[in-house]
Every structure is written in structure tokens, then in C-alpha cells.
Amino acid sequence: MQPYWNLAGAAVSAEALRVALALDLFAGLETAADAEAVAGRWRLDPGATEVWLELLWGLGCLERVTEGVAPRYRVSPVAAYYWRPGGTDCRRAWCNRLARLQDAAGQLAPLLRDGATPTPPPGAAWAEGARRQIDQEQRAVTAPLAVALFQEWPELAGRRRLLDLGGGPGRVALSLARAFPDLRATVLDWPEAAEVARQNIAEAGLADRVRALGGDITVDDPGEGYDVIWCSSVLHFVAEPAAVLRRLHRALAPGGVLICAHGERGATAEASARVLPFYLPMMLAGHFVPSPGEMGALLERAGFDTVERRGERGFPLAPVAVWLATRAPR
Numbered sequence: 001m002q003p004y005w006n007l008a009g010a011a012v013s014a015e016a017l018r019v020a021l022a023l024d025l026f027a028g029l030e031t032a033a034d035a036e037a038v039a040g041r042w043r044l045d046p047g048a049t050e051v052w053l054e055l056l057w058g059l060g061c062l063e064r065v066t067e068g069v070a071p072r073y074r075v076s077p078v079a080a081y082y083w084r085p086g087g088t089d090c091r092r093a094w095c096n097r098l099a100r101l102q103d104a105a106g107q108l109a110p111l112l113r114d115g116a117t118p119t120p121p122p123g124a125a126w127a128e129g130a131r132r133q134i135d136q137e138q139r140a141v142t143a144p145l146a147v148a149l150f151q152e153w154p155e156l157a158g159r160r161r162l163l164d165l166g167g168g169p170g171r172v173a174l175s176l177a178r179a180f181p182d183l184r185a186t187v188l189d190w191p192e193a194a195e196v197a198r199q200n201i202a203e204a205g206l207a208d209r210v211r212a213l214g215g216d217i218t219v220d221d222p223g224e225g226y227d228v229i230w231c232s233s234v235l236h237f238v239a240e241p242a243a244v245l246r247r248l249h250r251a252l253a254p255g256g257v258l259i260c261a262h263g264e265r266g267a268t269a270e271a272s273a274r275v276l277p278f279y280l281p282m283m284l285a286g287h288f289v290p291s292p293g294e295m296g297a298l299l300e301r302a303g304f305d306t307v308e309r310r311g312e313r314g315f316p317l318a319p320v321a322v323w324l325a326t327r328a329p330r
């Protein structure tokens with residue numbers, strides 16, 4: 001029964017963290033402080049603060065540096081990494097995701113009862129996402145991951161022409177362009193979202209190497225001769241992923257590489273429990289979430305020469321399966 005008690009308790013833990021982030025608690029706890037000092041500084045109730053700090057300690061966000069009746073706490077290394085301004089700042093991305101998942105949870109019963117009509121979100125809604133949560137998630141998670149993969153994987157070394165398919169605000173392309181000065185990148189997204197990317201590109205001063213194209217990836221030609229295509233969390237939203245993959249195969253130069261990173265359904269009960277809370281709302285709305293092995297089969301059928309599942313990586317929603325597929329050299 002304990003796993004199910006844990007589920008119920010997670011609501012309180014999540015709220016404890018949300019409040020800490022809203023108050024910027026972790027930035028203020030570089031130096032250890034006890035509950036009374038924290039309560040005084042943030043104008044909180046001392047008794048409630050004591051329990052709240054203890055819970056945050058239990059969640060690994062705080063370290064307890066002294067024991068006894070009035071323990072002192074300071075920010076833990078992991079909280080310093082994720083929850084402080086400056087470094088890898090995931091605060092807004094996490095709070096946004098929490099709000100959206102709470103909202104999705106509230107819609108589960110009506111969706112089960114009435115079902116949903118799959119209506120792809122229009123470009124304007126995606127543009128709003130590109131300004132807000134996709135932007136935050138790309139800065140916090142997706143762009144650093146893309147840069148890490150380009151540094152780690154020999155197949156990506158020296159690539160010069162990148163297509164970031166469905167790249168939203170363009171933070172992935174911009175981070176890669178910053179990290180690799182020889183890289184030229186094209187971000188393709190709905191016209192409204194591409195406009196957001198265009199502004200970000202201009203602000204970054206990288207318009208000479210990064211451009212944004214507005215279009216529908218299911219219809220419009222993305223161009224050709226790319227030697228690398230980044231496609232993350234995009235195929236969920238198209239009616240015929242197989243057709244888009246065939247298009248991407250054509251867009252690659254011979255020997256070019258596609259990195260395809262998407263959430264997939266779990267092959268085990270444990271994996272399903274990990275993934276589905278994040279993807280179930282999307283699936284109920286009629287979006288595509290591949291079954292285990294399905295993405296590999298789609299890539300092979302699209303004509304890719306080598307297709308390899310490179311394992312799971314941390315991503316905004318849940319770990320995604322990263323596939324590397326190459327177009328045969330001439």
C-alpha cells in the first residue's frame with residue numbers, strides 16, 4: 001500500500017517545493033539558518049516553517065548542518081544546481097509544469113467520460129508556449145542536453161548545417177550555434193512560433209548564422225542538404241509521423257544524421273508509471289506517443305540507413321528515448 005500513500009503525499013511535497021521556489025528560499029539559504037531565522041526573514045509562521053524546512057530537507061533540497069532542537073539548514077548542492085537564479089535555473093519551468101499537470105489531472109475524469117476531439121493547437125498557442133514554458137524548458141533542460149550530445153557523440157562532431165524541426169523559441173539552435181562557431185542553423189516552426197524564434201535570434205546577435213522559417217512541417221519543404229536534424233518532442237503533434245520522417249530523410253545530405261528525441265510508452269510497468277503521468281493527458285487528447293520499438297520501425301521505414309536507440313535522457317516532461325538515424329552516404 002505504501003506506494004499509493006506516497007502518491008497521495010506527493011501533492012503536499014510538490015506544494016512545499018512550489019512555495020519554496022515562489023519565495024526564492026534556496027537563493028537565501030547559502031548560509032545555514034534555523035527555522036526562526038527563516039521565518040523572520042520571509043515573514044512566516046515559525047512553527048509551520050520548522051516543519052516545512054524539515055520536509056524540504058527530506059526532499060533533498062536542504063542540508064541539515066546542525067542537529068538538536070533548532071537545526072540549521074542550508075541549500076543542498078542539487079537544489080543549488082536546479083533552483084537558484086544564475087546556473088541551471090529550472091524554477092519557472094518546474095512551476096509551469098506542475099500547474100499544467102495539476103490542470104491535466106483535473107481533466108482526466110471528463111476526458112475518460114467524454115473523450116476528446118483531437119484538435120492540433122494552432123500556431124498562436126504554440127507561439128505563446130514558445131514565449132513561456134517551452135522557452136524555460138529549453139533553457140533549463142533541452143538546450144544543455146543538445147549541446148552535451150553534440151560534444152559526446154562522435155557522429156555529431158563537425159556538423160555544420162542544422163535543421164531544428166519544430167524548434168519553437170529556438171533556444172536549442174542558439175545554444176548549439178554558440179557552442180559550435182562553424183554551425184549554421186535553421187529553426188522551422190509554425191509562423192507565429194518562428195517569429196518568437198526570430199526575435200530571440202536577433203537578441204542573441206546570431207542572425208548571421210541562425211534563421212527561423214515559418215511553416216507547417218507536415219506540408220512545407222524544410223529545405224535540403226542538412227547534415228544534422230534535431231527533432232525533439234515534435235512528432236507527438238503530427239497526424240502522420242511516418243510522412244514527416246520521410247521528409248526529414250530527404251532533407252538530409254547523404255551521410256547526414258537525425259536525432260529524434262521523444263517520450264515513448266514504457267515497456268515495463270515501472271517505465272509506464274514513470275512516463276504516463278506526463279504523457280497520458282497528451283495521449284487522451286489524441287496525440288501520438290510511440291510504443292516501445294515503434295519509433296525505430298518508423299525510422300527504418302522512412303529509409304534511414306542505420307537506426308539506433310541511444311537510450312533515455314532527462315527531458316522536461318519525462319525521460320525521452322533518443323534515436324540516432326543516418327541517411328546512407330552516397
Ligand SMILES: C[S@@+](CC[C@H](N)C(=O)[O-])C[C@H]1O[C@@H](n2cnc3c(N)ncnc32)[C@H](O)[C@@H]1O
Nearest residue numbers: 126166167168189190216217218232233234237
Ligand atoms: C513540445 S514543442 C517542442 C519544441 C522543441 N522541439 C523542444 O524540444 O523544446 C513542439 C513544437 O513543435 C511545433 N509544431 C508542432 N506541429 C507543427 C507543425 N505541423 N508545423 C510546425 N511546427 C509544429 C510546435 O509549434 C512546437 O514548437
